[in-house]
Amino acid sequence: MTNRQFKALCALSFVTFSYVGVSNAEASDITLGTPTENITLSPQYLNVQWNGLPINTAALKVNHQTQTITNLKTNGSVSASWTLQPSGIQAKARLNNNELTLSFAVSKHSKIHRNQPITLDWFNLDEQKTTSLLLPFGEGMRIPINHPQWAKYLDDSHSGANTTQDLKMPFWTAEINDNFFSYQLITATNNQLNFAPTKHKVDMQAAHQFTVLNRNQPFTVVISRSKSVLGGAQHYRQWRIANKLSESFDVKMKRNPQLQRLIGASHVYLFGKDPLSIQDVRDWWGLKDWFFNDSSLAVSKEANRELGNLTQGKDWFSQYHKQLLLDSISISLANKFSVARPTLSDNTIKAQFDTAQQRTQWLAKHAGKFLITPNKWGQALSTDMLASFKKAGLNKLWLGFDNWMPAFYNPEVIDAAKNANYLVATYDSYNTAIPAGTNDGWLTAQLPTPMRQQCAIEQADGTKKKGFRGNGYYLNPNCHLAYVQQRILDIVKYGRFNSLFLDVDATAMAREDYRDGSSESDMLTAFNDRMAWIASQDQLVLGSEDGNSLTTKGISFAHGLETVGFGWTDKDMHKNRKSPYYLGRWYPDHKPEFFFKPAKVKTPYKTLLFSPQYRVPLYQTVFHDEVINNHHWHTDILKFTDVKAARDLTAMLYNTPPMVHLTRDEALSSNSPRIRALKHYQIAFEPIHQQLWDKALVNFSWLDKQGVIQQTTFSDGSKIIANFSNKAFVQGNTKVKALSIRAKLSNGKVIEWQSKSF
Structure with a gap:
């Protein structure tokens, strides 16, 4: 919340009221009204009826305790205020411009302890009268209330959701009697949503917590009515514009002309981190014999076991053997030319670049006769891949590496890609720091020990927040910012990148940090400030994960909302290798099955998450001309075979770009399947996006009753x-x-x- 917004909310307390009551017995329903809107509100229970329609049922409790009412004051049909007892929370209601604003603030005398926040239960959906619920989980879900499968899925997958990271924009909409009532959380932090089904119907409740760190911030929600399914998103868009939180893509591009390269571009992730690909070897038996007998490189037990006894003319040198040999050479080279752990005074990025060059030069000198010309090497990107792109007519691409090492091995190919009018980016992150030896291949998390110790988020119970997948610690983005900035500058400099994908910062992953007293709002500000600084660097196009509405400063593109992650604990998807729904292993390193193995989508995800009648372009209504969004990188547009058409058409309908994963072997020619897929998407997406990139999505409708x-x-x-x-x-x-x-x-x-x- 900006200072301007906070002052405006506080100003409500200075309204002059015409009626005063002091006891609960006198606290009858409040009526607020305009010529077109009539609202009846119970100050004690917060039942709310709008033009006779129930938009909130009895919900109001504080720490699960029903409150009584004192100091009820009304100002005609415009506003009212009252005090909840025994909590002492000050409540206000105001109808202005046909919008109902509800605000709650704790008293300065209220006792809040670090591990004992005050919980305000305030919202309960009327599942009997509500027809559907529109939720920005991902791009947007349109959920029928009378749907047992949806009721169970929401309870299983989204109960306990917050409204910063989980809800991608801080509002929801309930359809009641052909009216769309939207609830926009002006205070988007410290909220929780629950979805306990009622008689197989979707039901929803919302609560807000006042903590030691946010106690001075009132909780405020604005409720509005519309006749459009996009009404809530349109209201939120206008609010963002009015509060100067929105910056159009056009304005960003005037500041950074490189953004022109995003218009009409397909997004491609390139996999592989080592200097050599199978395509770079001319003589496999010669390379194998050199490695074992003449290289002086250390040979691992696995390589010795699998490759040591292979004999030319007798054995077959399989693809598995070839990749194992290259992996073994890369590991041995990494040990021969190693890089120290980073410190606060040396992020080691220059050392990583220098070492990468040493490895390639050493290989060229000692094993060059078994390999093709060094300037054509490359596991993730190579000159022959660029030739395939050019021959296929792929004139606009965003190319992303999952780490920066491929660019360090072959900087010339990065220059060639940029000269072809492509954006070239690396994945980077400062969200988790891990200790040495945990996963040394996870480059972004190799942060100095003082950062891991000093920047770790301290929870209310005094423990440090465990990092991604339980490794290391999650970090506060306001900590050691100078180190982060210098590492980014060095990565971009030595990698010659003109784009950067910064993981996590735009997910609005807000947490309280008792280490330094950072509230959730403070953390959102720190994420936004960090991204805004990166975007201010000369000619650098910034993207991040999700692009949640609370953390969009500086970003021009985001990956995550058009297809979100699902089924995280589903055994068929993650453990049962015989299942058609199995996503695949995170192996081999240069081409993980998880990203490339085709899979089907199981019920209920197939129906609920991909059927068009349950999708609605809420995010695009707000952000189409501001942030170019896309799929989460786990699931490119080719991943799921049985919902591919639905995903294709949804992306084209919303005018969002395709995402395709590539490896060297998947781009051997312009006719390879994944290159042909990119060409097919470009035929329609590029000319449509060139027309619509700076246009708002203003209407969405079904042209049939079924929504197909x-x-x-x-x-x-x-x-x-x-x-x-x-x-x-x-x-x-x-x-x-x-x-x-x-x-x-x-x-x-x-x-x-x-x-x-x-």
Whole structure:
């Protein structure tokens, strides 16, 4: 919350009231009204009716205790205030511009202990009268209330969700009697949502916590009414603009012309971290014999066991053997030319670059006769891959590495990619710090010991917050910022990157830190400040994970919301290798199955998360002309075979870019399947996005009763129709083929495109 917003909320307390009551017996319902809106509110229980429709049922409790009312004051039909007892919480209600604002503040006398916050239960959905619930979990979910499967899924997967990281934008919308009532949390931090089903119906409750660290911040929610399914998102968009929290892509591009390269670009993750690919070897038997007999490199037990007895003319040198040999050489080289652990005074990025160059030069000198020309080497990106891109006509790409080492081994190929008009980025993160020996290949988490010790988030119970997957500690982004800034500058300098993907910062992963008294709001500010600083660097295009609405400063693109993670604990997806839903191993390193193995989506995820009738473009309504969003990198557009068409058409309908994973062997020619897939997506996405990148998504509608024919409308009048069905759709002179989109753009172009498998 900005100072301006906070002062505006505090100003409510200076309203002059016309009626005073002092006892609970006198505390009857409050009526607020305008010529078009009539609201009845119970100050004790917070039942709220809007034009006779129940938008909140009896919910109000403090620390699970029903309150009584004192000091009730009203100002005609405009506002009211009262005190909840015994908690002493000050409550206010105000109707202004047909919006109902509710605000709650703890008294300065209220006792809040570090491990004992005050919990305000304030919202309870009326599941009997509500038809559907619109939630920005991911891009947007449209959830029928009378749906047992949804009720169970929300309870299992989202109960306990917060409204910073989990809810991607701090609002939700309830459809009641063809009205859409939206609840925007002005105070987006320290909230929790619960979804306990009631008689197989979706039900939802919300609570706010006042803690030692946020006690001076009132909790405020604004409720508005609309006739549009996008009403809540449109209201939030206008609020962001009015409060100067929004910055259009056009404004960002005027400051950094490199953003032009994102317009119409497909997003590609490149895998591999070592200097050599299988395609770089000319003589396998010669390389093997050199490694074992002449290289002076250490040979691991695994390499000796699997490769040592192989004999030319007798044994077959399989793909497995080839990759094992290259992996073994890389490990041995890393031990021969090693880099010390980073310290606060030396982040070792220059040393990593110098060492990478030493390794390649040593290989070229001692093993060059078994390999192709060194300037063509590259496991993640190479000159022959760039040639495949060019031959396929892929003129706009964002290329992302999962770490910066490929660029350190072959900086010339990075320059060539940039000269081809591509953005080239590396993954980076400062969210988790791990001790030496935990996972030395996890480069981003190799942070100085003082950072891991001094920046670790301290929880209310005094323990340090365990890091990603329980490794090391999560860090406060306000700590040792100078080190972070210098490492970023060095990574960009030595990697020659013109883009950066910063993991986690834009997920709005807000936590309280009792180490230095950082509230959740303070942490959001620290994330935003860090991203804004990175984006201020010359000609650097910044992206981050998710792009949650509370943490979008500086970013121009985000990965995460168009397909979010799901089924994290599902054994069929993560452990049962015989299951068609198994996502794959995180092996081999240069091409993990998890990213490349095709898989199916099991019930209920297939139905609930990918069926078009349950999707609604809430995020794109707010951010289409501000942040280019995409899928989470775990699941590129080719990952799930049985929902591919639905994902394809949804992305085209919302005008969001495709994401495809690549390795060297998947890009051997312009006709390889994944290159052909990229070309197919580009045919439609690039010209549509070139027209719509700076336009707002203003309308979304179903053109049939089932929701399999959907239409988006943009602020310039352009319309996109998606046909998710298996038969053609005809309406007047408009025909859309099965599993296709038809875009009629304001520039006169008509683009038709059909989902295909490759």
